[in-house]
Amino acid sequence: MASLLIKNGRVVDPSLNLDAKRDILIEDGKIKKIGARVFSRRCSRQVGRGAEVIDAKGRLVLPGLIDMHVHLRDPGRPDKETIASGTRAAALGGFTSVCCMANTDPAIDTPAVVKYVRNKAETCGVVNVFPIAAVTRGLKGEALAEMGLMLEEGAIAFSDDGNPIMQADVMRRALEYARQFGVPIISHCEDKNLTAEGAMNESALSTQVGLPGTPSLSESVMVSRDIMLAREFGKVHIAHVSSAASVDLIRQAKRKKIPITVETCPHYFTLTEEAVADYDTNAKVNPPLKTKADLKAIIKGLADGTIDAIATDHAPHNIEEKNVEFNLAASGMVGLETALALVLTYLVDTKALSLKKAVEKLTSAPAKILGLNKGSLKAGSDADVIIVDPKEPWTVDTSKFASKSKNSPFNGLKLKGRVLCTIVGGKVVVRDGKLLV
Ligand code: DOR
Numbered sequence: 001m002a003s004l005l006i007k008n009g010r011v012v013d014p015s016l017n018l019d020a021k022r023d024i025l026i027e028d029g030k031i032k033k034i035g036a037r038v039f040s041r042r043c044s045r046q047v048g049r050g051a052e053v054i055d056a057k058g059r060l061v062l063p064g065l066i067d068m069h070v071h072l073r074d075p076g077r078p079d080k081e082t083i084a085s086g087t088r089a090a091a092l093g094g095f096t097s098v099c100c101m102a103n104t105d106p107a108i109d110t111p112a113v114v115k116y117v118r119n120k121a122e123t124c125g126v127v128n129v130f131p132i133a134a135v136t137r138g139l140k141g142e143a144l145a146e147m148g149l150m151l152e153e154g155a156i157a158f159s160d161d162g163n164p165i166m167q168a169d170v171m172r173r174a175l176e177y178a179r180q181f182g183v184p185i186i187s188h189c190e191d192k193n194l195t196a197e198g199a200m201n202e203s204a205l206s207t208q209v210g211l212p213g214t215p216s217l218s219e220s221v222m223v224s225r226d227i228m229l230a231r232e233f234g235k236v237h238i239a240h241v242s243s244a245a246s247v248d249l250i251r252q253a254k255r256k257k258i259p260i261t262v263e264t265c266p267h268y269f270t271l272t273e274e275a276v277a278d279y280d281t282n283a284k285v286n287p288p289l290k291t292k293a294d295l296k297a298i299i300k301g302l303a304d305g306t307i308d309a310i311a312t313d314h315a316p317h318n319i320e321e322k323n324v325e326f327n328l329a330a331s332g333m334v335g336l337e338t339a340l341a342l343v344l345t346y347l348v349d350t351k352a353l354s355l356k357k358a359v360e361k362l363t364s365a366p367a368k369i370l371g372l373n374k375g376s377l378k379a380g381s382d383a384d385v386i387i388v389d390p391k392e393p394w395t396v397d398t399s400k401f402a403s404k405s406k407n408s409p410f411n412g413l414k415l416k417g418r419v420l421c422t423i424v425g426g427k428v429v430v431r432d433g434k435l436l437v
Contacts, residue, residue, distance in 0.1 A: 064384030
């Protein structure tokens, strides 16, 4: 594999506590050297001779982003997404690693399906794919799946995401089991008894627009249950946190050192329930978008460390399932190709988060939660690197997405910050913002 030298960029790597101008030399798929001047005239004989040089002056150079919550729909729904299309969308969005959820068809609930996903990723994927296996068979929330065997086959964590595990004793047994392997259970917190037929957040607005509401409580009730279970039985990671009440509970739990980690998604710090007031099904998501006060609490939670990570919950759905009556539309939105620009525009530009903190939530934080040896530019690490123009304005155009699905509520929105180059294991897969693979 050719060697690459990325010169003159502003390297931001929270794992190294680094925000400075650095050169990075990549050889044989690994970071060979990172330093102030890797390739000076003086040392050119020793290091980097013959390397292709990429000038990153005026650009950000970051560890490849890690998305710990993605729906790749493979196996089962190639009309919505495949590992080929989803990983290309990831690469365009700056994600060099994605962790894919188990609510496929069939579900990723046996070692054979884990193996299928890994093989497919190997042959068709352009970024690293880490399968998250189901907690329960068929995602039914009843019998535990063969967790140990699925880990042996390459699963990295467990989740029934899309479905809550309603029975506390099942969650308890799953946690006890996962604890032996040191991996978290990722919890989709939703009390189904409270959500009923809800299609949006329950509020004055839901009454006004005549849509059945899901009370915010359906999330926080489950968050509090999972905090209590985590206290007794080990690591819970709360997926897609959306409400102020949940953030409050998690903040208190963390103060008590309960082993709980948390992610939120870009739509929860950029949009409110108003986004569905005109029945835009692309903004229908589960958990539903909430109020301005919730959005502010999410941003505060990100800033004070209550919320560890940012994940997309990339949930591709086709037009047939979105272009229908709001109540009947599928929940979820694609997110891989807009996440970084939303973070830069809505969190960093507004000074809600420093750039380093924001990058941490997209790199070293998810790596730490999942025990992945990724998200760092330290010498010897896999050469997963991205180069970003932090200032370039662009307009979201879903017709240009690599994702097979176009269900983004951000279509037409002007954002700042563009991924120019994505390097996965030393291989350039995106250059000048265009896929090469
Ligand atoms: O909106 C959502 N869509 N939330 C989930 O938890 C699952 C996801 C999906 O799989 O479509």
